[in-house]
Structures are given as structure tokens and as C-alpha cells.
Amino acid sequence: MSAFVASLITGLCTGVGAVPILFIKKLNEKTEDILLGFAAGIMVFAGAYSLIYPCIEQGHNIQAVVGILLGAFLMYYLEKKIPEDKVDGNFIFVVANIIHNIPEGFVIGAGYEAEGKNTGILFAIAIAIQNIPEGLIVGNVLKNTLHSKYKAIVYTFLIGCGEPLAAGIGILTLQYIRLLIPFSMAFAGGSILYVVSNEMIPKCHCRGNEKKATFGFVLGFVVMVIMRGII
Template sequence: MTDWFITLPPVSQALAATLFTWFMTALGAGLVFLFKTINRKVLDGMLGFAAGVMIAASFWSLLAPAIEMAEQEGGSLPAWFPATAGFLMGGFFLWAVDKILPHLHQGFKTSEAEGIKTGWQRSTLLVLAITLHNIPEGLAVGVAFGALAADLPSASLAGAVALALGIGIQNFPEGTAVSVPLRREGMSRLKSFWYGQLSGLVEPVAGVLGAYAVISMRPILPYALAFAAGAMIYVVVEEVIPESQLARNTDLATVGAMLGFAVMMTLDVALG
């Protein structure tokens, strides 16, 4: 870990980390310049891998530290309460956004778009679905780095870096999963890449906002960590896993999820 990064304030670290996760999305989207299509089995394995990373990150990097912080802080509420309340609030938030923001999941007809009905193009709706997916990821990274300002034993720079690395790794296949299908539907390579990387730009925004929020209001820190976990689990269960099962490549998707979970768990335990 370089000295310049260590000396940055937590908000700047959150920005740098989420710019990295965005870069990994752009790198994955760049595969559209090499391939016009992607094998569905490969795509399902990649989606499963992303789901595994997000599930592992939700516990190892967010929920477990939230419970530890609540225990260290003490107070009248039991230690499990902030984690439970924040987790459910995160899921409810994504559910509400899901009902409002127009978006379309891969493999569905345009008429099956969710959210408020609009006349937007199919490509825009597809990108918005991944953008919605990326909000909790950026928020999770931002909250993890913002927690460093609280100077609690359970909040470590190495753990926050491990989370950013895990999210970045799974963002690579996500970028590919956006840009290549857009290319297959007739969009130019450059436009497909542009929309693919654009879906990840929400992460630096969410990351900085998350870091600022927990630094400004330290008592909400355990709730904020659990909130990000709940939002990520909602996305995994509502979007990522169902999409990985559409072509019935269930074994590949499951193996991908197991590998993703193992990679994120290893990163968090080894570095955190």
C-alpha cells in the first residue's frame, strides 16, 4: 500500500478507491472492442462470481464490523440492533428506488421494464439497471473508508482496501455484461463501451457521500455499514442471481458464486 494513499484523509481515500472500482468497470466494458458477443455460460459464471463477492462483502466487510462497533460503543440498545435495523433499511431503500427508477434487466423484453413507465430506449434502461446495482457498492466502499475517521479497532484501512479490491474485481465482469450485450443489439463499439463504463460512475459519487455521512454523524456508523450490506443483498437476490439463472446454467452460476465468495472472504480475512 503506497504512502501517498495512507496519508490521504478518509474521504479522499474513498474517492480514490471508488475511482478504482469505476476503472475496473471501464476495463471490463473495454472488452467490447475485442468481442461482439460473449458466451452465455461465461456470462452466467461471471454474474455468479459477482453475486458471491457481494454476499461475502456484505458480511465480512460490513455486517460483522457493524456489530463489533455497536459492541464497542455500548449504549442502551443491544449490539445486534443497529446491524438488523440498518440492514433492513438498506433493503427497503433499494426496493423503493427499484420501484421508481425506470430500468430493464438483461434478458427481459423492453415491455417488462420496471419502475416508472417511460419511452426511454432499451439501451438506456439496461444501463440504468446496472447503475442501480452500483449504488450500494460505491456506498459500501465509501462508508468503510469513512469509518476510519471514527478510530475504532474494528475499522481498518486494510479491511477497507480489501473491500474496494473485491468490488473492483467483480466490477470487471459487470462492465463486460453491460457493453457486450449492447454491442450485440447493434450499438457501435464506442457507444457500447461508453454506456458500459458510465454505469460505474455512480460509485465515486455514492462513495464520497457515504464517507461524508459517517464522518459527519459518527453515531450512525454501524447503521450505515449495515445499510450498505442490506442494499447489496437486495441487489444480489433481486437482480444478479436471477439473471445468472435465466439460461439455466445453474451449475456454472453456482460455482461462480462460490468462487466469488471465497475470493472476497480471503481478501477480507488476509488483508483486514
Template structure:
């Protein structure tokens, strides 16, 4: 089975990995059929776990390989990483200002260009925005397989570990989207549909990322750092504030959720990659 997967084109591998993370999101969103509410401490821990996974993945799965490839290409590795990382954050900042959406949380602050779209759609747009860098991260990780030192098998396992890590954090994330939406005066079926639909962008972004780095190999280290910067932007701008806001017994639940997520992703990447 693994050999069959390794023989596929990298963009097909990225597509399969992206579909996996979308499927796990749908599984998490399906919890809306079994639970009416999520305790705020649990919700805070969920967001914290997602943050921890993304921070760990940003370094071990993206920045570190990007620095390694930049060094092999004879570039100034720290400069390449800094440029790519900064551009990733600026990309998400620009998307925040252009794409209409509304954040979860008490303030429900609207961002992006003015629109008359329904509030629930704007909420889904918000979660979709931060699924884009996750999809890109998967795509560039698979696109980098042939350019990392060491065996192709190890590099493939490392990319798979990244997809598994993102899938793990997508499960509670799917629930954290769909269950609150079910309390927005909509049925559970619609809440599930919107919750899972927020992650459909991941396989699309994964394919785009893999194709880009394969067709323009010179951008690979920049692309890896770019995906890392975009993910960190999402963590700091949205996930951590949500984690702290939703933990009503102090921020301890959010902190321990972050630490658990970080440990899980670190183990996956270091042990498997």
C-alpha cells in the first residue's frame, strides 16, 4: 500500500492527504448530531490543541526542511526563511482585509470588504481562511519530497506525518465550528454541511502548493517558510485568542491543549520523519 502511494505523482499524494484532512474535519463536524453544546473549557482546549499542532508543524515540517533545502542550494538560509515566513503572514493579513468574514467569539468582529452575506456564511469564511495555509503546507511538504537529503521514503513519511497532525487538529476544529453554528438558529444538518465545507479548500490548496513547487523548484524553500508564516499568523491572530476566550476557568485548559497538540505533532514528525 505504501509503495503504491510513493509511486504516485506528488500532486496526487497531496490531493489524497488534503482529502484525508477534509474527511477528518467532516468527522469532527458530525459531532453536531450527538452534542448540542460544547463546554467552554473543552472548546478552549480544542483551539489550544489546534494551535499547538500548527506551531510544531510550522517548525519541524516546514521551516526546518526549508532551511535545509536553502543551504543545499547555496542560499543564505536564514534570509530565505525570514522572507518566506514574512510573506506568509502578509498574505493572510491581506486575505483578512479583502475576504469578508466574521470571527467566532464574543465580539463577532466583521473583517474584509463590506458585504450583505449572512452571518453564518461569514463565520464559515473565517474558518476557511485559516484552512488555506494548512492545505498549502501539505502541498509544499509533498512537493519537497524529492529535494530533501535522505531517502525519499523518510521524506514521504514526514509529509504524511504532517497530514496526520493537521487531521488530528481538524477533528476538534470541525466540532468547534459545527456545534456553535447549530445554535445560530439553523438545523444540525446545515451546521454539519457548513462545518465540513470549511475544510474543502484544504485539498485544493494542497494540489496548488504541490504543483507550484514542482514547476518552480527555485521557490521551494520560500514556499515552505511561506506556509509556516501563514500558519503562525492564523495561530496568533485567531486560534490562541479563541482558546483563551473560551476557557472560562482561566487559560489553563487552553495552555494544556496547546502543549498536548505541540507534543503530538512533535512526536509524529520526529518519530516518523
């Protein structure tokens, strides 16, 4: 499986995750928070263990530190540009998902180039699993905003399209600039950690479902530990 095909599948999983809104009248807050915690657990594993740790293990400590900081700062800068006084927190969450789909695609391309096919597939599986509950949450938010289930699903699929595009860019770039591969992986890892800490965890811990969301987080992390052992 090529990196582009893998990233295309992961991107489509975002839209697939939104399909159940056709049959669900309303996604209750408890379910939404558990799914959000689950997705956050997967993202933390992918960002910290699959992206940042390999850079440190290979001795690229400076690139790892700089990449993490710049990745987090970019997410902060982009978020600051969103007119928060004109939109609610749900819209911010959707925008955060659009933003972090780009480094996710880049991660798949970088993974194939840096660590080989198996690691690239692991990244793709991690992101695909995470994208399904994320897609459900994003689709539910868009349904309430657009007042149309079908438009919400189409828009959610479009949000996922950023991943294969970014993967293509990552492949084309990193084939020729291999010294930047550790930095790019740490950069994507820092971006993911920022989104998890600044958007996902606060959102699932503010409606009285903290413990359920936390167990969702732990379950997501454990799923990735198991997947890491299999692949």
C-alpha cells in the first residue's frame, strides 16, 4: 500500500465516521465526550510514541525539541486568527480538526519515508481509527450548524481530504530533504499534542463527564499499544 493510498483511506474514515448521524437523532453529551476522549488517547500515543520518541531514540534531540515547539506554536497562531467572538467553541473544534488533518497526512508521508512501510501503515491505522469517532463528532457539530445531515456528511468528507494532499506534499518533499524528516515528525507530533491539550481534553472535561472521558482516553491509548504490538 502506497503512502498516498493509505492517507486517502484515513481521510475517508473521517467522512465514514459521520455517516451514523443519518440514523442518530442526537448524539448525547456523554457519548460525545467518551468518543472525544478515545480519539485524544489515540492521538497522544501517535504524537508522542510514534512521532516524537523515534526522533529522540535516533539522537535528533534538537530537531525534536524545535519541531515540537514550532508545531505547537503554529497551532496556537492559527487558532488566534480565528475570530472567537463571532463563533462558538464547536466551530473552533471543527477548525482545529481541519488544521490537524494537514500534519496527520504529512505524518503518513513522513512515516513511509523515515521508518519504512510498516511504520507508515501503523501511522495510517492509528489516524484512521482516531478519525472515525472524530468524524462522528465533527459531523454532529456540522449537522447542528448547517441543519442538514447530508451536507454535514459531505463537509466532513471534505475535511478529511486534507490528509492525502498533505501526504503527497510530505512524500515529494521528504524524498529530497531527508535531514528534515525527524524535524517534520516532531513538528507534526507537537501540532497533535497542542490540539489534544488545548481543544479535545478541555471540551470533554467541561460537561460533567470527566471520568468517562478519561477512561475513553485510556482505552484509546491502550488500543494503540495493542496495534503497535501487532504491526
